[in-house]
Amino acid sequence: MLDTVLVATAVATAVAATPVALLLGHRRIRQAANARLMRITAPDGVDEQEFVRIGGIEQWISIRGEDLANPVILEIHGGPGASNAIYGPRTRAWEKHFTIVRWDMRGTGKTLGRSGADHQGELGFARMYQDAVEVTDFVRARLGVDRVVLVANSFGSAFGLRLARQYPDRYCAYVGTDQKIHDADGxxxxxxxxxxxxxxxxxxxxxxxxxxxxxxRRTWTAEQYGTYAKIAATTDPLTFSTMKSVVMKSLWFSPLHSLSELGTLGKGMKLSEQILPDTAGFDDRADGTCFELPFFVFQGDQDVLNPTDRARCFLDDVQAPVKEFALIRDAGHFASFRHPDQFLHLMLTKVRPVVATAGLHAAGR
Structure with missing residues (x-):
């Protein structure tokens, strides 16, 4: 939700302040450069984007990496409705060490654009949670792996915690970033x-x-979530700076999105607000702090939107085979995308050693 409000605000501000011809010309130049950056030419690499039938509708899934022998990461994006596909150029270095799977959930981005708002089916947490399970199984079958690394950011971590708790047979590690901890509003x-x-x-x-x-928050409407999120984010200097310098620029210069698709992204963010009341009564501690897989939280050291201390305290209570909390320095919300180098370093030094062999045992590999 925080992602939703601020993307729309930042893009509208930029467009209003710049002559259209100059804006579009600069955009085309940067898009072309980003497209070149994102080319994968390695003989053992993969670069696939396709629509897969998930939960009764076609949903967009991207699979990218330079070596199919690398561990597989499945990302669960935030928002709700805030696609991670826009960050491809910023996270290009990740693909040298991991195969990155990005998925536009129903009501989001390219999935929304495929069939339109009236054909997204049920936009509720339970339905989208089941979608995540189906996407996981599609990825495991497509790439021939037993388990994948589950990386969930912001609102996506509401799905991530529950997936990690329920399906340790499908995931070899959980990584939360911009980690949201629900406590039934206690x-x-x-x-x-x-x-x-x-x-x-x-x-x-x-x-x-x-x-x-x-x-x-259990009493809030979707509109009240929006009001609170906009004020919380725009009055935090670090978050708002990141929105302008990272999120908005990634959106505007994405080589994967046309101008019309940028409009669809904005519509999806608004459409997806209706999911938020479903989660208002969630209590992550009551649901259980025992996880049967390695558990990591990499949080911005100054995140006031999903408070860093709250995420740290939750991890203190977690029981897992391996667990670790680490800070991403000079970062609030959107920490992994503000400092993709720091996030990658944590993934390589803390997560990859733990999952070096896990999840890579399957026929044909």
Whole structure:
């Protein structure tokens, strides 16, 4: 949701401030450069994008990497509705060491564009959770692996925790980043912190808007989630800076997306807001802190949207064969995309050694 509001805000601001011809010309040049950067020519590499029938509709899946012998990462994107496909050029180095699978969930990006808003089926957490299981099994069969590394960011971590807990036979490790911890709204520290930040900054209008929203998120409408997310993110300097310098630029210069598809991405972000109330009563600790697979959280050291301390405290309670918490420095939300080099270093030094052989045993490999 935080991803949703800010992408739309940042893009609208940029477009309004720049002459159209100059904007489009610069975009074409940068898109071409990014397309060259993303070429995979390695003999054992893979670069596939296709629509796969998942949960009764066609959903877009990308599989990219320079060596099919590398461990496979399945990403679960955030938002809801915020496709990770736009970050391909920023995360190109990841594909030297991992095969990266990106999926536009129903109601998102290319999946939404394929059949339109009226043909997305049920846009609810339970249906999309089952989609994630089906995507996992498709990837395992397509790439001939027993298990994959599950990497979930932001809202996607609501799916990720539950997948990791329920299906350790399908995943060889869980990695959460921008990790969201649901607690059935038993902790309103971030709400109080936002009010204090607004008060200190003299943001009277925003303070009144947040103050009018009940602290119990279980009572929130999708619109209230949107209001809160926009204010929380735009009044945090580091988050808003990352939105402008990383998220908006990745969106605008993506070689995988036409101008019309940028519009579809925005529509998907708005459409997907309806999923949020489904998760309001989630309680991650009550659901269980025992995981039968290696468990990692790599969080921005200054994330005020999904607070770093809350993610760390949750991991303290986790029981897993291996577990580790690490900070991504000079980062708030969107930490792995703000500093893809730091994230890759953590994946190579902490995760890959643990899964060096796991998940690579299958016929034909």
């Amino acid at each position: 902790d309103d520290a971030d709400h109080l912190a936002l009010l204090a930040r607004l008060r200190a900054a003299g943001k009277r209008k925003e303070l009144a808007a947040v103050g009018a929203i009940d602290r119990d």
